[in-house]
Amino acid sequence: MRDTSYLAVDEQRLEANLAAMAAHADALGVALRPHAKTHKSLEVARRQLAHGAVGLTVATVAEAEIFAAGGCRDLFLAYPIWAEGPRADRLRALARIARLRVGADSVEGVRMLAAAVRAGRRGEAPASALEGAAPLAIAVEVDSGHHRSGLAPERAAEVAAAALDAGLAVDGVFTFPGHSYGVGAGAAAAADEARALAIARDALTAAGIPCPVVSGGSTPSAGAAEGGVLTELRPGVYVFGDAQQWELGTCVPDSIALTAHATVVSRRDGVVVVDAGSKALGADRPGWASGFGRVLEVPEARITALSEHHATIALPPGIAAPALGSRLRLVPNHVCSAVNLADELVVERDGVEVSTWPVSARGANT
């Protein structure tokens, strides 16, 4: 028996989720390049590649370094990297061991990237894994409705042209339709994504810039994605699922592959408190969510409050409160946040612990 709280992975459910998304991408005729920020695990990454993923998506240079060192040599850093200071040297070193694509949404950003690559040209081996290949490729990030980073799709060619001028390669365009995170919002976000990416792709083509990669995808929008415009999908959360996906209807409880095991430590009428709080689950709580996570064994229950080491669970009338000392499996609202709080994932098969996997890229924020 392990002391709670800890994160546990149901290996069979994980495998089923990996297979299902691989089949979905196959059916759409698009490449699958899953976002590794969700699991931060070399073991899960290897399984994704074994299921046919063309490479991985990452969010930070530090994540790229960890997955490249772990053997994944085709990486998309889907973030508008500002390549100054030590990060410039780190990018150059990375590009010597991996095929590297980096996001960009500004002319200044691509010039900084190009300067970073040039800074290493004299006396260093070329910043590319492949002799003769372009040293570093960019993909232009466009906004499809989430209004985070990314420029207007009509303007994608400005950044692509600046990249070519500065001596970088251009792979194509990408977006993150993060506004898919809302009840019933997935299909509309997928349509926005396709529209924005088509505009961006056409802008590049009109400027005479080839656009082989048209990359989109989030877990809530992936189900509604169409193969017509997209050439690549980048979902992340699908590997484990979480309470957000459960409440959005993009996963079912029986497919949730990661839970926080917790113990009932306090109990009163209709309420129990367990020993997994925001330092185990993360504090994510969108307005449309029913609470701070869910309880796998008691779908009627709601996590009504979350402290650092307490989850307060309200039980509806007629549902008996679990006894002190009972163990419950909590489903985090946002699994990416929960995984990033743990040093390791406890792997279970049929409820029996069979292994632990390190969260190798935990805290890789630079």
Place this chain on the structure above:
Amino acid sequence: MRDTSYLAVDEQRLEANLAAMAAHADALGVALRPHAKTHKSLEVARRQLAHGAVGLTVATVAEAEIFAAGGCRDLFLAYPIWAEGPRADRLRALARIARLRVGADSVEGVRMLAAAVRAGRRGEAPASALEGAAPLAIAVEVDSGHHRSGLAPERAAEVAAAALDAGLAVDGVFTFPGHSYGVGAGAAAAADEARALAIARDALTAAGIPCPVVSGGSTPSAGAAEGGVLTELRPGVYVFGDAQQWELGTCVPDSIALTAHATVVSRRDGVVVVDAGSKALGADRPGWASGFGRVLEVPEARITALSEHHATIALPPGIAAPALGSRLRLVPNHVCSAVNLADELVVERDGVEVSTWPVSARGANT
């Protein structure tokens, strides 16, 4: 130049905060037992003890283990520990190297604690640092209005009597007035705290059980705490301050001693995006907060959205958007969550890096 994002501590502000709370406790005539969950740092703990703290408060057995190993031998585990499995052995081992007080809010919980202590009696050294002292002391947790763990104060003697019956020592009573986290709520929560603790103390006294320790305190209520009932304060956040305290009015921006350094990576009219998101700041966002954190240099700005590695910062009309590549210092909403995401704290004096301190108890969730 370090790559962003990272957490930086202003050492002079930290020292001023430590001195101010120590003076406040002195003026009240109460002992200061700060909650180490905020900083998880042996260096900060040593400074708290040097400023006169009587010991530390911790939330988990794992935190207690780390601070005990680091030299702090007087610990209050202010949590209703369920002492089953490996945790029972760990508690026993801890009690041999530290003076240990453990929270309890149920008769079942104290019986489980007593069983854990007894299980080690044969063939083991006594579970106490001091020859002849009680092996383990409990403090009864009562609810003062936060409605998390803790039993009704009128019932405190039930748990205390059960502890004595089971062979444990009783230090007294405690509460966490977490409902102090609301605009203007600090003084009322402090009054609730004093009222609940007085009832609990009197209940013990009426049952013939001495109650030398009456422990309360949170950073927002500490300022309004009175010395009459309390014998001990347990604030945590005061060491660093954060955006919640700023917005509650319990700290001023000039006293905020921990920030996340971030770089502007994307920019449009009135909006910049920086490279510190919920994986650096934490996702805490109470309803009364103005956003997902604050920007130390630009108090007029608001963090309107937070992704894992993006903070979207809205600037009001008339405030120029910082240039791409600019560095900003973000103030997390809840500093305890931010610290628990970092492996180290970068220590600065007059804005110059002088050291790094490991976050020794990061992730110590068991």
